[in-house]
Structure formats: C-alpha cells, structure tokens
Amino acid sequence: AQKVTQAQTEISVVEKEDVTLDCVYETRDTTYYLFWYKQPPSGELVFLIRRNSFDEQNEISGRYSWNFQKSTSSFNFTITASQVVDSAVYFCALSSNNAGNMLTFGGGTRLMVKP
Amino acid sequence: NAGVTQTPKFRVLKTGQSMTLLCAQDMNHEYMYWYRQDPGMGLRLIHYSVGEGTTAKGEVPDGYNVSRLKKQNFLLGLESAAPSQTSVYFCASTLAGAIYNEQFFGPGTRLTVL
Numbered sequence: 001a002q003k004v005t006q007a008q009t010e011i012s013v014v015e016k017e018d019v020t021l022d023c024v025y026e027t028r029d030t031t032y033y034l035f036w037y038k039q040p041p042s043g044e045l046v047f048l049i050r051r052n053s054f055d056e057q058n059e060i061s062g063r064y065s066w067n068f069q070k071s072t073s074s075f076n077f078t079i080t081a082s083q084v085v086d087s088a089v090y091f092c093a094l095s096s097n098n099a100g101n102m103l104t105f106g107g108g109t110r111l112m113v114k115p
Numbered sequence: 116n117a118g119v120t121q122t123p124k125f126r127v128l129k130t131g132q133s134m135t136l137l138c139a140q141d142m143n144h145e146y147m148y149w150y151r152q153d154p155g156m157g158l159r160l161i162h163y164s165v166g167e168g169t170t171a172k173g174e175v176p177d178g179y180n181v182s183r184l185k186k187q188n189f190l191l192g193l194e195s196a197a198p199s200q201t202s203v204y205f206c207a208s209t210l211a212g213a214i215y216n217e218q219f220f221g222p223g224t225r226l227t228v229l
Contacts, residue, residue: 043203044223045207
C-alpha cells in the first residue's frame with residue numbers, strides 16, 4: 001500500500017512571508033510520480049507539478065519551488081513571498097505501478113495568507 | 116473545450132433517497148474517476164473506469180455504483196443515500212493509465228444528506 005502524509009493541516013502566514021508545505025510519502029515501488037495540486041476557495045483542483053522518482057532535481061517556477069528528496073521520502077513545496085491569492089488547500093499525491101496507476105492523495109494543507 | 120463538467124453542482128437529499136451524478140469530459144480521455152473529499156482526508160477514490168463499458172472499485176466503493184456506457188460520460192449513483200455520504204464529489208479524467216499522467220478534475224458536486 002502507498003501513503004501520503006501532509007502533517008500540516010493549516011498554515012497561516014502574512015503576505016510576503018515564505019512558506020513551505022511538507023509532503024512525506026510511502027511506497028514500495030522504485031518507479032513512481034509525485035504531484036502537487038492546488039484547490040483555491042472556488043473549489044476546483046488545479047495541477048501544479050509532477051516529478052518522477054528518478055529526477056531529484058529541484059524545480060522552480062516563479063515564486064514556487066519544489067524540493068524532492070528520496071532519502072527522506074519527501075516532496076516539499078515552497079512559496080516565496082506569499083500573496084493573498086496563494087490562499088488555498090494544497091494536496092500532494094502519489095502514483096505508482098503497484099497501486100494500479102491510481103493517485104493516492106495526502107490530507108491536504110490549508111494555507112491562509114493574510115494581507 | 117469544456118474539459119470535465121459535473122452535474123449537478125449542489126444537491127440536498129433525504130436519507131434513503133437515490134440520485135445520480137453525471138460527469139462528462141470532452142478530451143477523449145480513456146480513464147475516468149470518482150472521488151469524495153472530506154475534511155482532513157484529502158480525496159479518496161470511490162470507483163474508476165479504464166474505458167467504455169468497464170468499471171472498478173476504488174478505496175471507498177460501498178454505497179455507490181457507477182456506469183460508463185459512453186466514453187465521455189461516467190455516472191455515479193447512490194441507491195439509498197446516508198448521512199455519511201455527505202461530501203464533495205469530484206470527477207476526474209486522464210488520457211491513459213500511465214502513472215505520469217496528471218488528472219483533470221471537474222468543479223465538484225456538493226451533496227448533503229439529511
């Protein structure tokens with residue numbers, strides 16, 4: 001079985017602060033993919049990034065960056081200089097062959113960015 | 116393209132009533148999924164389909180049935196609604212079953228069972 005844990009249920013920051021959302025995963029597969037999705041207050045889920053298990057390079061996209069470390073089974077997401085529009089629930093998810101290509105989601109982290 | 120659409124957006128049922136949620140996608144995706152979202156539990160897979168005419172159980176299938184008669188549609192049925200089925204339901208689709216494919220989600224259906 002595979003599992004994704006997002007230990008932070010809620011985070012509150014003030015605008016312009018940096019914030020890191022943690023994601024820890026468990027899988028017995030050697031080939032797997034990790035995803036981050038954003039769910040803004042409007043409710044829809046928006047795909048942010050995917051990372052495969054063989055690529056541990058960090059990725060940066062504007063104010064967003066992702067740190068993938070296989071040694072600690074973590075795929076953390078950092079928002080630099082947070083903005084009110086970043087307020088959302090963020091989900092980390094895992095997909096692997098042994099799980100029938102199904103996505104396993106973490107419980108989500110609600111980020112509140114205050115002006 | 117509309118992407119993934121869900122009907123209805125909101126519904127209130129009484130215990131024991133039945134209803135069907137409709138999911139439609141116009142991206143020619145093979146795989147379709149139904150999830151439920153409950154506070155603190157993320158999204159949990161109810162049922163999924165790997166192609167027209169096929170369905171399979173996910174993590175929490177009890178109390179639900181599904182059908183995929185047409186490739187573009189995936190229906191979720193509640194035969195006898197219970198308060199425990201109060202949730203937000205999301206439909207998703209993906210091109211094929213490769214583990215790297217991201218899923219595209221519908222806007223969700225908020226269901227309350229009294």
